[in-house]
Amino acid sequence: xxxxxxxxxxGGGMSxxxxxxxxxxxxxxxxxxxxxxxxxxxxxxxxxxxxRGDDPIGGIELLPxxxxxxxxxxxxxxxxxDIFQDIMRVAGLPYVGDLRVNRKILTPFGTDKITCLVPExxxxxxxxxxxxxxxxxxxxxxxxxxxxxxxxxxxSGYSIFDAGVSSTSAIxxxxxxxxxxxxxxxxxxxxxxxxxxxxxxxxxxxxxxMSIFNEISNRLERDIFEIPTIPPSIPGERLFNRxxxxxxxxxxxxxxxxxxxxxxxxxxxxxxxxxxxxxxxxRVQGTLFILxxxxxxxxxxxxxxxxxxxxxxDLETYLPGERKDWFNEDFFIPGHTIEKAGIRVDSxxxxxxSEFSNLFVCGSILAFTExxxxxxxxxxxxxxxxxxxxxxxxxx
Amino acid sequence: MESDFQHCIRCTIxxxxxxxxxxxxxxxxxxxxxxxxxxFRCDEETSLDKWIGLCSQCKRCEIACPYGVNPxxxxxxxxxxxxxxxxxxxxxxxxxxxxxLGTFSSALALFVNKFASLTxxxxxxxxxxxxxxxxxxxxxxxxxxxxxxxxxxxNSPRKVVFFYGCYLNFNRPDIGRxxxxxxxxxxxxxxxxxxxxxxxxxxxxGDIKTARKFARRNAEILAGYIDKxxxxxxxxxxxxxxxxxxxPGILNIPSGKKIAENTYNLNEYLVxxxxxxxxxxxxxxxxxxxxxxxxxxxxxxxxxxxxASLFEKIPGLEYHVLDDHCxxxxxxxxxxxxxxxTAIKLGRTAAATLKACNPDYIVxxxxxxxxxxxxxxxxxxxxxxxxxxxxxxxxAKITKK
Numbered sequence: 001x002x003x004x005x006x007x008x009x010x011g012g013g014m015s016x017x018x019x020x021x022x023x024x025x026x027x028x029x030x031x032x033x034x035x036x037x038x039x040x041x042x043x044x045x046x047x048x049x050x051x052r053g054d055d056p057i058g059g060i061e062l063l064p065x066x067x068x069x070x071x072x073x074x075x076x077x078x079x080x081x082d083i084f085q086d087i088m089r090v091a092g093l094p095y096v097g098d099l100r101v102n103r104k105i106l107t108p109f110g111t112d113k114i115t116c117l118v119p120e121x122x123x124x125x126x127x128x129x130x131x132x133x134x135x136x137x138x139x140x141x142x143x144x145x146x147x148x149x150x151x152x153x154x155x156s157g158y159s160i161f162d163a164g165v166s167s168t169s170a171i172x173x174x175x176x177x178x179x180x181x182x183x184x185x186x187x188x189x190x191x192x193x194x195x196x197x198x199x200x201x202x203x204x205x206x207x208x209x210m211s212i213f214n215e216i217s218n219r220l221e222r223d224i225f226e227i228p229t230i231p232p233s234i235p236g237e238r239l240f241n242r243x244x245x246x247x248x249x250x251x252x253x254x255x256x257x258x259x260x261x262x263x264x265x266x267x268x269x270x271x272x273x274x275x276x277x278x279x280x281x282x283r284v285q286g287t288l289f290i291l292x293x294x295x296x297x298x299x300x301x302x303x304x305x306x307x308x309x310x311x312x313x314d315l316e317t318y319l320p321g322e323r324k325d326w327f328n329e330d331f332f333i334p335g336h337t338i339e340k341a342g343i344r345v346d347s348x349x350x351x352x353x354s355e356f357s358n359l360f361v362c363g364s365i366l367a368f369t370e371x372x373x374x375x376x377x378x379x380x381x382x383x384x385x386x387x388x389x390x391x392x393x394x395x396x
Numbered sequence: 397m398e399s400d401f402q403h404c405i406r407c408t409i410x411x412x413x414x415x416x417x418x419x420x421x422x423x424x425x426x427x428x429x430x431x432x433x434x435x436f437r438c439d440e441e442t443s444l445d446k447w448i449g450l451c452s453q454c455k456r457c458e459i460a461c462p463y464g465v466n467p468x469x470x471x472x473x474x475x476x477x478x479x480x481x482x483x484x485x486x487x488x489x490x491x492x493x494x495x496x497l498g499t500f501s502s503a504l505a506l507f508v509n510k511f512a513s514l515t516x517x518x519x520x521x522x523x524x525x526x527x528x529x530x531x532x533x534x535x536x537x538x539x540x541x542x543x544x545x546x547x548x549x550x551n552s553p554r555k556v557v558f559f560y561g562c563y564l565n566f567n568r569p570d571i572g573r574x575x576x577x578x579x580x581x582x583x584x585x586x587x588x589x590x591x592x593x594x595x596x597x598x599x600x601x602g603d604i605k606t607a608r609k610f611a612r613r614n615a616e617i618l619a620g621y622i623d624k625x626x627x628x629x630x631x632x633x634x635x636x637x638x639x640x641x642x643x644p645g646i647l648n649i650p651s652g653k654k655i656a657e658n659t660y661n662l663n664e665y666l667v668x669x670x671x672x673x674x675x676x677x678x679x680x681x682x683x684x685x686x687x688x689x690x691x692x693x694x695x696x697x698x699x700x701x702x703x704a705s706l707f708e709k710i711p712g713l714e715y716h717v718l719d720d721h722c723x724x725x726x727x728x729x730x731x732x733x734x735x736x737x738t739a740i741k742l743g744r745t746a747a748a749t750l751k752a753c754n755p756d757y758i759v760x761x762x763x764x765x766x767x768x769x770x771x772x773x774x775x776x777x778x779x780x781x782x783x784x785x786x787x788x789x790x791x792a793k794i795t796k797k
Contacts, residue, residue, distance in 0.1 A: 280658070
């Protein structure tokens with residue numbers, strides 16, 4: 001569909017696409033603008049809801065009341081994750097998990113990652129310490145060392161397959177070839193492995209991952225699971241591609257790969273945005289706008305020496321304390337002060353102190369999300385994305 | 397030159413999106429071939445990147461990069477520098493001068509078409525580094541460049557220059573004439589002045605001098621019309637990207653910016669005319685199911701997918717938009733023997749995803765995509781304008797299979 005759109009979503013990550021899909025499913029005319037592929041492509045593909053405890057929903061209930069989860073309410077968080085699971089089931093990439101119980105998955109470093117919803121290919125990844133695990137790796141695959149991975153498991157073994165290629169993308173692509181898959185399965189059967197689980201790096205196919213996974217599991221007659229790899233991360237790519245394609249299938253419009261050059265305002269409202277190209281800027285007009293550009297890594301926030309700025313609309317940005325408080329040697333520690341930075345919103349997800357009446361904000365750009373501290377990245381993205389879509393729906 | 401390679405944070409999103417990297421282990425991928433190696437490339441050094449030519453310039457890495465790095469352009473500059481400092485194979489020389497090849501072949505179309513289909517000639521072509529896994533496109537004597545007898549509408553407040561590009565000119569002049577007539581029937585003044593190749597085949601084959609020569613000639617013609625109040629319309633998305641992106645960019649044409657600002661994709665222009673209420677076409681139902689393959693260079697243009705907006709307006713038309721795959725041909729890339737295997741693998745994958753929609757036709761804005769996907773899917777492949785023309789009851793008739 002074309003301009004003017006009912007809703008223009010800026011940011012093509014988990015939150016933006018979740019909002020956009022919720023809206024196109026209700027028959028709205030929606031555009032998504034993204035300057036590039038989102039960090040979701042680099043992720044494990046797992047949905048962390050609240051990873052600093054055993055019970056995610058219980059943990060959310062104890063968060064400070066200005067946290068985005070609390071702003072929209074626990075019930076809405078639960079509903080949005082149900083919607084997510086329904087969507088993924090239909091899209092052929094089912095997710096499993098219990099919102100009340102966190103689960104563990106094995107990482108390539110041999111540690112456990114705590115998460116909530118996982119793709120079905122990681123369902124069996126929570127292993128008993130004395131269970132036999134056999135790790136399969138591929139010749140030349142970087143940063144995937146079986147002895148590392150099984151360091152916590154006395155009862156384990158590994159084998160290495162030569163796929164002729166050594167990157168995650170290329171191996172995953174080979175699995176889409178039926179002959180290759182058969183050759184691989186025959187090789188596995190010939191290994192005559194002892195009883196127990198078999199673990200693979202998450203490279204078992206891209207588009208047809210579920211059928212490839214099921215075929216291997218059925219032929220070997222045992223539980224198998226995938227271990228997410230360092231990027232290029234195939235489970236992250238699978239999740240993103242399903243999301244994006246679902247949006248396209250439902251008639252959504254994509255503007256990909258260009259940054260926003262300017263914003264047209266009209267009487268306290270955003271009228272349109274333009275995308276920068278070398279020639280005439282592309283104009284995208286909308287009734288309502290959703291900002292889902294992410295935090296620092298995604299470029300929604302930009303930190304200069306003495307300030308933090310929101311990069312599209314120059315919204316008022318909340319900053320925690322003084323400049324000296326933003327510093328910590330380790331950016332990735334849970335609870336880094338700068339993580340609190342972002343856009344403050346009211347319970348309708350409208351930015352506080354903003355001149356725009358037709359703008360909603362969702363995802364990790366929201367102030368106080370603190371993704372690292374609470375382990376809640378994809379969870380807040382999905383929940384606030386659905387919530388922003390609902391807010392738009394009320395106004396349309 | 398923009399030193400944007402320093403903005404790379406090595407996230408590998410470009411690698412995830414590189415079609416060549418997925419199927420050809422010889423190519424180290426856009427991150428390594430682009431920003432990673434860039435810091436070791438000095439002006440005085442002779443390029444040693446033997447694999448640099450394996451990049452097909454689909455630009456998917458640039459579309460995907462969230463940090464504004466343009467790996468494909470970094471690689472393109474290196475391809476050009478490699479081309480200047482090394483002997484360029486015959487296939488590259490031939491395809492760089494695609495325009496002359498087309499002019500020659502269409503003049504002798506009957507002979508050339510027959511000749512190119514002979515098994516013996518195909519063997520000779522293979523020896524000279526040309527790939528023949530699919531038939532070369534047929535040529536027509538009555539190319540678009542020879543449409544001088546056509547007069548069209550004398551005057552209209554909306555005037556457009558149609559930049560048709562080599563493929564429509566030499567290989568599918570019927571579509572070109574259809575588009576011309578469609579625009580005229582909507583009340584526009586359409587002109588098709590003498591024009592040459594946009595220059596992309598030369599750029600893609602390591603020959604920037606030839607690319608600039610073509611670009612300067614076109615720029616002079618097009619800028620002249622723009623000054624007289626004309627808009628430029630293109631149908632081929634690769635020609636379009638070259639006019640709007642490379643003329644003001646890597647080719648550094650003085651009037652490049654002016655051309656980029658006044659050049660429109662055909663479907664984008666139709667949507668614009670409808671939005672402005674300048675035209676009110678009545679779309680008749682078209683009872684078809686089509687799989688619409690988005691060409692990589694349309695994605696890279698940053699204008700969205702305007703043909704999909706037109707399809708939306710056509711009653712009865714069921715269309716599926718697919719943008720995950722590069723067709724693998726990338727203009728002359730797949731016609732080179734060293735890229736043959738890559739092109740075939742990518743073509744099969746892309747065709748299979750289109751066929752999964754069970755369509756009557758494949759639709760794509762790019763002539764090369766249509767050739768490749770039509771070949772691998774075994775289905776007729778149409779330009780979006782052919783669907784629009786059918787809906788608007790234009791003379792160009794297509795029938796359901």
